[in-house]
Structures are given as structure tokens and as C-alpha cells.
Amino acid sequence: MNQRHRGARLRALPMLAAALFGLAAGAAHASDNKIALIPGGPHPYFAPWEQAGKDAAKDFGIAAVDFKVPAEWKLNLQTELVESLVTQGYNAFGIFPGDAVGINQTVEELVANNIPAAALAGCAQDPTKMSFCLGTDVFNSAYLGTQALIKAMGGKGKIVHLAGLLVDPNTKLRMDAVEKAVKETNGAVTIVQHITDTDAQEAADQKINALLGAQKDEIDGLVSTAYIPSVVAAKSLRNLGDKRIKLVGIDDDQIVLDGIKDGFVAGTMAQNPYGQGYVGAYVLDLIASGTCTVKADAPWIKTPQTEHFIDSGTLLISNDNAATYKDDLKKITTEIQSTFKDKYLTCK
């Protein structure tokens, strides 16, 4: 755990530069807002949020930006946590919706009590009272990932899609995205199957190894659109010693990065969790203080889920940029943070 946090801190150091820049731009506005950053449940993806919150609190003079995790990945635990935090005086929320639709009723109540909320990392489904959604475009990320895989396979072959929880609506979006990218090859690439519910270590280990056992000679590529199966697939291919099957995963777990370095993984779609937490806290502070409101006619991206989407950045990590991608993500974060006010907000 410490190691993980230390990693986040190291990554955070250059962020200070961005922060100073932010301070200069936003002047020294200190606020007594208490902001909570709440993931859908415990998941390694969100670990950088803790440091992001601390940095944002320091850099923008916010009273508190706290990382609060529901004990398990269940919507009702998340909404209960949100409700109890309101009772404790938190007045702005950055939330990864435990369920894209189910969270909306809670958000509506927050807004009715003058407490702004923003969707971070993943969106809530419209119609929603979330101020905005800052996250990875799941459809786009899965689409780009599949395209990268198809390219790595030389434009033809058979692929399998490893997806997350079946009850998560985003899973269906990702399946559609993979199918769209496959369809664009006009039959050169075919999709053998979607394997779902692999976003838990034991299930992933069982299903992915069974898949490889059964069809390792038939399939040419794997695209994973969830964190855990990316890690497990990278590990399994290494155990198998197979460099023929191409794998494009998601997120930058060390095991996946090592796989890229050693040639077992073709690439992985990086997301920007630190930036989501950092920029999210910054903007929520502005809104909660009453200084700014969200602009209606801002250059929002429209996604199947929401009309108020801001891309927090996604990029393909491959052997070429494995050493430098973190700097690229930082650049993206700085860019989003410094232009956010002008682009998306109306401020007094």
C-alpha cells in the first residue's frame, strides 16, 4: 500500500508545477469547502485519487479533499456513504457512479440541498443532475483499443473480448465499441466471443485460462476492457510463453507494463485517474463556493451516456512510449485544468 502511495507521490511531484500554474491562474482563493472523492468501490484504479485530492487541497487552498471508499462495490453502500458524508458536512462530491443510472436519484437529492456533484472517471446516464462528467470515454477507449489490437494483428484474425461486470451498463457500451471496430474491417477480423464478469481476480484467472486452454491456437488477439482481466491475461500469456496472441489491455498496472516491455502485451489504454481526481476537486471547489456555474453552451462532448462529457485523456501505451506516457498524461491534466474555467464555466 505504502509503495503504491509513494508511487502516486512520485508521479505527483511534477504535478506541482501544474499546480503552481493553477494557483497563478486562479489567484489565491482559499475556501472552506469539504469535498469528497468517492469511487464505486475498492479498486486499484482509484488509488491515485487520494494523492490527487491532497494535492488539490494544498494547491487550491481547499479546506478538505478526502478520498472515501465504499467498503464493497455495491451501489447502496456508495449512496449510504454519500448520505453519511452530507451529514458530516461535506458540500461537494466527485463520484464514480456505482451504477450509471442508480446514482442519479442520490445526486438529485444532493443538488436539491445545494450540494454539487460531478461524475469522475465514469459518467452517470442522462438525464442527470451531475454538473459534468470528467472521465475516460469508455466507448472511445474500447474502440481505440480494439483498433490498436487489429493493427497489431496485421489487420486480420480472430479476437476475443474480455469484459467487466455484466450488470455494469458500461460493459454493453464496450462490447458495442469492440464490435464497431471489428465491423469496420469488413470481415477481415472476426470476434469469437465476449467473455464477461472477469473483473475479479479468481473469476478472471479461471475464465481466461480456460479460454487459452481451449482456443489458444484459434485466436489471434485479446482485447481487455477492464483492469483485472488485463492483468490476468498479461500474466497468463507470459506463463504460456505465447507472443503470437496479441493483447491490448487497459490501465497501467505494473504487470501489464512489464508485459509490454517483454513483448507479451501489444499495448494498453492508459487512463488518467490522477487528473480526474485533481481537476475534479478543483472545479467542484469553484462550483461549491458559488464562484462559478457550469456553462450550458460549452464545447461538451456528446456520448451515448451524457451530453456533458469532458475527456480526461486516454492514450495507447506501447513499447514506444512506455517510458514517457506519464509525462503525456501530466501534460493533458495541466491542459484540462488550466483551460477549464474559460471553456466550461461562467465565473463571477
Add this chain to the structure above:
Amino acid sequence: MSTTTRNMTLGQRFLANEWSALAVAIVIGLVTLAVLSPAFLTEFNLYVMLRSFCVVLIVAFAQMLTLAVGQMNLSVGALGGLVAITVGGMMEKWGFPVPVAILCGLAIGAAGGLINGLLTVRTGINGFIITLATASAFTGINLGITESIPFYNLPASFVAFGTGRFYALPYLLLPPVLIAIALAFFLARTVPGRQLLAVGGNPQAAELSGIPRDRVIVMAHTLSGLLAGAAAILAVAQLGSAQPTIGVDWLLMSFAAPIIGGAALTGGHISVAATALAVVLIVIIQNGMVLAKVDPYWVQFLLGALILAAVGLNRLRAVRAGGA
């Protein structure tokens, strides 16, 4: 049973075994899959299947022992998760040698089971409720210690054990096989083992004949905890990292296997061989669903249907054998 066995034909005797229906189902499954998919009998696929067999088998045994005395252990998974992360933590953070960490893990598992047993016996509250509550407590300790962040950096030798294989035989298979043999011997040939079955079969009679009923129940829970711990350590080796989520999905399997293997919830009637065969069947089914590229939405449905079918078949066999 033994007096009637002599008068049965070979076929009837076969039917009278609790594992006969399972054996038939397994053979049918194996043949069907081998015919349908050439990949099924490849060395790597057999290795994959045997590997996923290991943890499930020990988990099933852990539940089977509590079922034997008419109890339940809803905390198998929670206790497993706790043992998994403590073993991982000892190896990664404290640098304990592998054998020491394993022994500590087993001790924690047994201690958890002992707590379950003592609470059940001393308070007289139903074991179902006690283990429901302790499951919540074990999970709480697990989450509190790890904050859901796994231990990744485990000793290479330990991880290598989890992935190593001799042709199709994973090294991981060794502990479950030894445990199965030991358990069969324990239940059939030792005094505490027989007492365990006697208490489950007829608690009043057992008590009258001087068997310390409470002590036997505590023993069953302790052994159940010990096995849950063993399963967890194996799961850590298999996954190569100590995940706090280990054990979350164990509950359904833990009941499904002994029950498909003919265990009665009222106690006294369990079979090591039948439970092992049930796990084999479950593994074949899971593997088969991946091989047959079953639409993911059907997986849940089929699993339920198959449990029901196995139970129905088993009952039909019992009725036939009984009627003959």
C-alpha cells in the same frame, strides 16, 4: 446398507453408490466435450482444468466438514480472504520465509474456525447466524488491514509453485490430493472422524453413547477453518498475488459441491469421493461453457439448471436404489 448390499446385482450396487450419478455425468461430459472440441484434451487445457480444480476442492471440503455435523460455515470465503491477505502481508511486508507464513496462515484459519465453533456451542445460537456474523467480521478485518489493496510482491518460489506443472499436472494439485486422502482416512479410520459422523447422524444417540457432542462440533468448525485457510493459501499461489477479494465467490461453490455429492444438510452423511467428483463435474461444466462459447448471459442460468439436474439425478438414483 451392508446387509442389503450382498443381495444386489452389480448394477444396483453401482447405483447405490452416491457418486454413481456423478461418475456417469462426468463421463458424458468428458466424451461430449472431447468430441465437440479437439482443444479439450490438449495438455494445456487439461492443466488449466486441473488447476482450477484445486482451490474449489478444498473449499468444498471445508464446507463438507461442517455439513457433516449438521452445521454450516457461511464464513468460509471471508476467512479465506483473511488468511490470504495475512499470508501475503507476512511474506511481502515482514519478509517471513514461505513455510513460516504458510503455517501462520493455517493457524489463523484454524483459529477463525475455532472461534466459530466455540461461539456456536457456548452460546447455543444457530451456527448459520454465528458464521453469518463472523463472516462480516472477518471481511471487515481483511478490508481494514488492506483497504482493498492486494499484496503483489510475493516470493518467486511461492509464485512459481502456483504456475509450475509436470506435463498436464500442476504442482498445485499436490496439496488437495494429500488433503483428500488424509480426510478420507480421518473420517473412516480414526476415532474423532467417526465421532464427527456419529454426531451429525444422530446427535441424541451420539450423546447417549458418551461422545462429547460440543467438542466434536468445535472440532468440525476448526477443521473447516483450517481447510478454508489452506484453500486461501493455494489461491494466493495460483493467482500470484494476495487479493483481498479471494473467497468472495466461494460460498455457492462450497455448498454446491458437497450437496451435489449427496451430503445431507441434516448432517452425518458426507463423502469425500463424491464431493471430489462433484467438483470435477463443476470444473468440466465451467470449462465446457467456455469451450462451447456459451453466450455470457446464459452462464448463470445453466449453472443453476445443472445444480438442479445433478440433485434431481441423485435423488432419482437414491429412490431406485432404495426401491430395489
Add this chain to the structure above:
Amino acid sequence: MKWSLTHGFTMTHSVSSDTRGRPSFLAEQSNLIGLAAIIILFWILFTSLAPGFVSSFNLFALSRSLAVDVVIGFSTMVVLATGGMNLAIGSIGVCAVMASGYLMQTIGLPIPVAMALALLLGAFLGWLNGFVIVRSGVNSFIITLASASLFLGGMLILSKAQTFNALPPEIAAFGRMRWGFVSPLLFIALGIGAALIVLFRFTALGREILAAGANARAAELSGVPVGRAIIIAHTLSGALAASAGLMLVIRLGAAMPSIGQDWLLPSFLAPVLGGTLLAGGYVSVVGTILGAFLVTTIRSGLLVMQIGNFWLQLFLGLILLAAVMLDRYRSIYAERRSLGRKDAGRRSSGRRA
């Protein structure tokens, strides 16, 4: 003693029939008073430590989750009455949820019709459980373990796990509605409770269900249609699970496939804390309500007191353990006082009930 196979779940702990069964009126009342006292204690504790606990926002949130927990508890309680178990309530609940979403959003049926049909579906699935249990003679634990998987799988196949989120706006509006500090949903739950009290206290059917649970063979000998009673209890359980699901649809303003997956623990906690016997034959409706109230209070209180999220589960487990044990010793004490003149053997076997 050996129970008939149609009889659902029994523990070896079940004891000879004359000692168990309905606790005395005095024991029952002291059970409820004890539970209420524990709840009041927690309320005093939480209110003094975290003033936000009694804020109107928190009270409203608490009342709403309480309403759902109470009905989930009822759903398990009616099956416990027969000595059986229903592990499929979460799956039945989500089937009803998705059916109501489909009927309202895709078919466009009026809200009451759609809800009624969803309740019927829940009742039907419950009936199916009961029918198979009685006909096959297989333990209810096993049947519902398997059917939970079947129902959930069937729902996933039919719905493709797609959330219905364009429900009529009245649904969400109802979910936000407040009567004073509490949600009207709580009154629905209490209304259901009142109906269940009538059923178990004053109707022949209710008494038959309890008799079937107390001692299936004796009940059968005295002419009670045990099979029918078990099937009806499961049907009722299905309908109640469906109601809990619909309450969540109202609370969330959407019909989601993930509803119901974590009902197992609360479904047992409420009735068992409330004194309903796992072995069957005795239920306490008021006890179930109080049991759910205790669990909801503890959860909410621990969260508001900022006890680390990750440790919450541990505290919950320990407090529940303490609560059942306290309740256990208190009722033994009460029993000893009221049964002081009875022989010792009866006391010791009662302990194991």
C-alpha cells in the same frame, strides 16, 4: 428426531418437539422490549456522538433504507416460518424489478398495472420454488440455491442486463416524497407488516404455515395440508421480495439488473434478530421490523461517526454478534424465570433450540 423430507431446513440443533415452538407470551414481549432497548441505546449513543445523525436529511435516508430492509426481512421471515429458507429472494426481486421496468418503459402500461404484474411474477417465481420443494422433497436450501442462479440467469438472458431508466417521472417523484422526516415507503412497509400480523395471528392459513414449520409430521397427522402451506409461504415470500424490489425501483427511479445481489445478509438478520426461529414454527413480525431497525441504525450510525469505511464491516459483524448473544442470554434469563419450576432437562435442551 428425523423430520420428513418435505420439511425444509433443519439443524441438528432442533430439539424434541415439546420444548420448542412458540415462546411464551412473556418471553416474546421481553424479547421485543430488549430489542427496543438496544435500539434506543444506540440512538442515544449516536445522537450524542454525531449530532448529524438526527438531521432531517439523515432521518429521511434512514427511513427509506429501513423500509426496504424490513420488507426483505419479511420475505425471508415467511419462509422461515415453515422451517425452510429462501436464498432466491434477491433473484426474484430483480426479476420483478426488470419486469416492471419493461412493462412501464417498453410496453407503456400504466404504473399500477405494471407494478401489479411485477408482483404477480414475484409470487409466481416463489410458487415455483415452493412447488418444486414440495414435489421433489429436496431441501429448500438446495432448491433455492439453484433457482437463485436460474432466475438471475433468466433475467440476464431476457434483459441483456440493460437498465430501464426512462420510467414515468411519477416513480422518481414518489421516491423523493417526504412525509415529515420519513419516506412514505416506510409506511408501505409497516402496512405490509400489519397485514402479516393479521395473517399469522388471526387466520387459519397463517396458523397452518406455523404448524407446518413447528412439526411437519404432527401437523400432517392433525390434518394440516403441509405441502400447500409450504407452497403458499414461498409464494408469499416471492411476492414480498418483488415488493422490496419495486420499492427500490421507486427509490432509484430506475430498474437496474444489479438490484438484489446483496440481500442475503439483511434478509436473515432482521427476522433472526427479531426472534424468528430458523427451525420454523414461530415468527415475530414486530421483531423483524425492530431487527431491521437495529441493523439500519448501526450501519447509519457507524457511517455518520466516520468510523473508517473499511472497518465498518468488522464493527457491523461484532455488534451483530453481540446483539444476538445479548438477546440470547436475556431470553434464557427470562425463560428461566418463567419456567423456573420446570425440570432442568427442558431448560438445557431449550438452550439449544
